[in-house]
Amino acid sequence: MGCSFSGLNALYDTVNGGGDVWINETRFRIVRQLGEGGLAYVYLVKEMVSAASAEPKFKDPNHASDNGMYAMKKVLIQTEEQLQLVRQEIHVSSLFSHPNLLPLLDHAIITVKESQEGSWNHEAYLLFPVHLDGTLLDNSKVMQTKKEFFSTLSVLQILRQLCAGLKHMHSFDPPYAHNDVKPGNVLITHRKGEPHLAILMDFGSARPARREICSRLEALQLQEWAAEHCSAPFRAPELWDCLSHTNIDERTDIWSLGCTLYAIMYGESPFEYAIGESEGSLQSAIVNAQIKWPLGPDPPYPEYLRQFVVWMLQPQPAMRPHIDDIIIHVDKLISKFSS
Numbered sequence: 001m002g003c004s005f006s007g008l009n010a011l012y013d014t015v016n017g018g019g020d021v022w023i024n025e026t027r028f029r030i031v032r033q034l035g036e037g038g039l040a041y042v043y044l045v046k047e048m049v050s051a052a053s054a055e056p057k058f059k060d061p062n063h064a065s066d067n068g069m070y071a072m073k074k075v076l077i078q079t080e081e082q083l084q085l086v087r088q089e090i091h092v093s094s095l096f097s098h099p100n101l102l103p104l105l106d107h108a109i110i111t112v113k114e115s116q117e118g119s120w121n122h123e124a125y126l127l128f129p130v131h132l133d134g135t136l137l138d139n140s141k142v143m144q145t146k147k148e149f150f151s152t153l154s155v156l157q158i159l160r161q162l163c164a165g166l167k168h169m170h171s172f173d174p175p176y177a178h179n180d181v182k183p184g185n186v187l188i189t190h191r192k193g194e195p196h197l198a199i200l201m202d203f204g205s206a207r208p209a210r211r212e213i214c215s216r217l218e219a220l221q222l223q224e225w226a227a228e229h230c231s232a233p234f235r236a237p238e239l240w241d242c243l244s245h246t247n248i249d250e251r252t253d254i255w256s257l258g259c260t261l262y263a264i265m266y267g268e269s270p271f272e273y274a275i276g277e278s279e280g281s282l283q284s285a286i287v288n289a290q291i292k293w294p295l296g297p298d299p300p301y302p303e304y305l306r307q308f309v310v311w312m313l314q315p316q317p318a319m320r321p322h323i324d325d326i327i328i329h330v331d332k333l334i335s336k337f338s339s
Contacts, residue, residue, distance in 0.1 A: 020048065021045065021072065021125060022108075023072075023106050023107070023108045023125050023127055024106060024108055026047060026106065027047070027048040028045035028046060028047055028048060028070065028072060028127075029045060029046050029048050030043050030044075030045050030072075031043070031044040031045060031046055031069075032044050034071065039075060039076040039077070039078070039082070040073055040074065040075045040076075041073070041074045042071055042072070042073050042074075043071070043072045043073075043074065044069060044070075044071060044072075044130060044132075045069070045070050045071070045072045045127075046067075046068050046069055046070075047065070047068035047069075047070065049068065063103055063105055063129055065129065065130070069130050070105065070127055070128065070129065070130050071127070071128045071129065071130040071131075072125060072126070072127050072128075073124075073125070073126040073127075073128065074123060074124070074125055075123065075124040075125075075126070076121070076123060077109075077121055077122035077123060077124060078121050083109075083122055085204065086109065086122075086124045087109075088204075089126075089203055089204040089206075090104065090107050090124075090126065092176065092203045092206045092207075093126075093203045095172070095176070096168060096169065096203070097168075098164070098165055098168040099164075099199075100161045100162065100164045100165035100168075100198060100199055100200060101165045101168060101169070101199065101200050101201075102128055102129070102187065102199050102200065102201035102202075103128065103129065104126060104127070104128060105127045105128060105129065106126075106127040107124065107125060107126045107127065108124070108125045109122055109123070109124045109125075110122065110123055110125075128201075131187040131188075131189050131199065133187070133188055133189050133190050134187070134188065135183060135184050135185070135186055135187055135188065136158070136183035136184075136186040136187075136188050136198070136260075136263070136264065137182075137183035137184040137186075137263075138188075139188050140183060140263065140264075140267040140268075141267070143267070144267050149265070149296070149297035150264055150265065152301055152302060152305065152337060153334070153337050153338065154195065154196060155261070155264050155265055155301070155305065156330060156333055156334045156337065157195040157196065157198075157334065158186075158188070158195075158196055158198045158264055159257075159261055159264065159330055160327070160330045160331070160334060161197070161198040161199075162181070162186065162198055162200060162257060162260065163257070163323055163326055163327045163330060164327075165198075165199070165200040166178065166181070166200070166253055166257065166323050167323045167324065167327065169206070169250075169253075170209065170250045170253070170322075170323050174208045174209065174210055175208070175209040175210060175249070175250045176206055176207065176208060176209055176250075177206065177207060177208075177209035177249075177250045177252055177253050178200065178203065178205070178206050178253050178256075179205040179206055179207060179226075179229060179230050179252065179253070179256075180202065180204075180205040180229065180230055180231055180234070180256070181200065181234065181253055181256035181257055181259075181260055182231050182233075182234040182256065182259070182260060182263075182269075183260060183263045183264070184231075185200060185201055185202045186198055186199070186200055186201070186260070187199040187200075187201055204229070205229040205230060209248070209249055209250035209252070209253070210247065210248065210249045210250070211247070211248045212247055212248075213242060213243065213244065213245065213246045213247070213248065214244075214245060215244060215245075216244040218244075219242035219243060219244050219246075220242075222239065222242050222248065223239065223240065223241075223242050226239035226240070230252075230256075232275075232282060233259065233268075233269035233271050233272050233275065233282065233286075234255075234256045234259045234260065234269055235255075235256070235286065236251075236252040236255035236256065236286075236317070237255070237286055237287045237289075237315045238252065238317055239252060240283045240286060240287055241283070241287055248317075249317065250322075250323070251317045251320045251321075251322065252317070253323075254312050254320045254321060254322070254323065254326070255312065255313060255317075255320065257312055257326070258270075258308075258309050258311075258312025258313040259271070259313070261305075261308060261309055261312065262291075262309050265296065265301055265305065266294050266296060270291040270292065270309065270313070271285045271286050271290070271291075273285075273292050274286075274290075287315060288315065289310075289313050289314070289315045291309070291310070291313065293306065304333065308326075308329070312326070
């Protein structure tokens with residue numbers, strides 16, 4: 001699954017017209033576009049198997065698709081900084097192997113020429129398993145239009161799976177933080193007679209979690225980085241207003257997880273109400289943990305779920321639980337609720 005810079009190993013033609021893409025030694029046909037954002041496009045692709053070709057050589061053979069369908073992310077790279085960010089995403093994605101983290105199956109980076117007289121740039125192709133049921137954000141929007149809510153048990157089961165994926169990342173030495181946990185980065189797969197499968201994706205913002213801030217300049221640099229890489233309604237207070245002398249750790253993810261738990265229940269971040277109000281109101285709401293509770297479903301969620309959100313949304317990072325603490329309590333609640 002090495003990175004290739006040869007145009008012979010990853011070629012494409014008229015992507016919108018259903019062209020073919022080679023990622024290293026495997027050929028894929030583009031079926032349709034699934035989404036786009038910024039300079040990235042996601043396509044549904046089908047592996048084209050010839051009589052002479054073998055199965056794709058993935059690190060984990062269990063990730064091979066039964067029907068040959070995959071998701072392919074194409075990234076247009078126009079600067080050296082963008083190239084380094086894609087390389088970083090590939091490197092970090094390749095570190096993780098967990099059922100609740102989306103695996104990177106293969107990748108290639110090629111050099112392309114913009115025009116006959118234009119400069120040379122790059123394009124990256126990243127191959128993933130496909131989950132066509134969409135993200136938690138997609139599902140929440142549909143449910144809101146139908147005035148439907150996840151059941152309490154489903155909320156706990158989805159939370160437990162996100163905890164499992166984050167625990168894997170936080171258990172590295174040094175620990176890694178995802179840095180952009182939010183409903184739009186959680187894939188949900190509906191399984192008949194079984195709990196929803198929740199998979200955390202998009203490791204473009206993931207970095208070693210622990211960082212010592214020793215100056216005002218370092219604090220401002222961290223805030224600037226967070227503003228670019230961490231979605232505002234789910235961003236931890238210490239990434240909005242970083243102290244000049246402080247330690248940042250993986251509990252930035254715990255804050256985002258608390259916001260995501262709220263969103264599983266109510267469809268949006270607990271601070272989304274502040275967007276569009278006076279300038280700085282979103283930051284103020286987050287830094288002061290000013291949560292607004294909606295009326296919610298009928299019957300409402302039990303009080304312990306609200307307490308869980310409050311527990312994770314402590315403005316002071318040192319007061320927030322670690323992922324292991326959360327898992328212990330979620331397991332107890334699932335056991336209690338199931339019985």
